[in-house]
Amino acid sequence: METPKNPLSIDVRIREGFSRIATAMRIEEWKKAKEVGLNPTQLAVLALLEGRKDGLNVKEIAAHLGVSQPSATDSIAALEKKEHLEKRAEQGDRRAVRVHLTSTGLAAVQRDAGGDLAEQAVGSLxxxxxxxxxxxxxxxxxxxxxxxxxxxxxxxxxxxxxxxxxxxxxxxxxxxxxxxxxxxxxxxxxxxxxxxxxxxxxxxxxxxxxxxxxxxxxxx
Ligand code: SF4
Structure with a gap:
């Protein structure tokens, strides 16, 4: 068992701390995603695209979210069905597509579920x-x-x-x-x-x- 006489290194304990904060953030993400009929990965795709006027391609979306390209593709397809996203041909290369947020998608990502736990924790500092x-x-x-x-x-x-x-x-x-x-x-x-x-x-x-x-x- 870990004791103050034999502590884990500080970097390990800081990582443990980040993990606890991440748990609170995940709880919020599930709650917010559920309110708009999405899962957290789908909501994260919308949040990533918010304010990106040139959109992103699938590879970039997968890299930003730390998920595989097939997983990003599945989320994008589900969001496209809900009309939260649209694909547009890349300028100068009609075979390449970029993914853009629609006004419905923007409304979903901007909906405030209230009570952000991580922001409340930062507010305690x-x-x-x-x-x-x-x-x-x-x-x-x-x-x-x-x-x-x-x-x-x-x-x-x-x-x-x-x-x-x-x-x-x-x-x-x-x-x-x-x-x-x-x-x-x-x-x-x-x-x-x-x-x-x-x-x-x-x-x-x-x-x-x-x-x-x-x-x-x-x-x-
Ligand atoms: S435009 Fe660049 S420098 Fe200005 S606030 Fe944004 S990131 Fe910072």
Whole structure:
């Protein structure tokens, strides 16, 4: 049996913690999906496509959801039957298709089931703790995407519009060139609809500047 004298490593215990949070999120996902007559994978497909004006192909959908292509294909077919999705030929290649959200699909994904457990848990943290957590998550997600474990996410740190620590203002040090406005650490995006992917060398330079500018965050 594990005891404080003989604990598992901290990375194992953090993973156990993530697993508990994931359980709460799964409960919510089942509840929300059931309310709109879908299963959680189908709802996740709709959520993934929300705000993607160019849609995604099946391979991309499977990679983002971490499921096999046949499984993604089944979910897409079921959603197409419900008129939540439609397939359109890719520009310049009529044989290739991209999957797009319909207005019915958008209504389903935007329906608020209320009482998000994960958001309530985040709300129990102090503001400083929330900021620490957001920065840690961004760093971990970036690690996963740079190692090829997950596809590139629509985060500020991988966006060509992002200028980290462009302003001396400690409250709003970053700049978004898409909206031409300064913003703070708490507004850093993990999944931004206006994201435009930058090339790997620029991405590395942006990350370096982002890391170099980080204030030494003290524990709250
Ligand atoms: S467009 Fe979105 S992802 Fe890009 S810098 Fe602005 S807020 Fe961040």
């Amino acid at each position: 102090e503001e400083r703790e929330q900021e620490h957590l957001l920065l840690s998550l961004i760093k971990m997600i970036r690690h996963l995407q740079e190692s090829g474990a997950i596809p590139l996410q629509r985060m500020c740190v991988t966006c060509r519009y992002f200028a980290p620590f462009a302003h001396p203002d400690g409250e709003r040090p970053h700049h978004c060139h898409f909206v031409d406005a300064a913003f703070g650490q708490r507004e850093l995006r993990v999944d931004c609809r206006d994201h435009d992917e930058t090339d790997p060398p620029s991405r590395a330079a942006t990350w370096e500047a982002f890391q170099a500018g980080q204030p030494n965050l003290q524990a709250p």
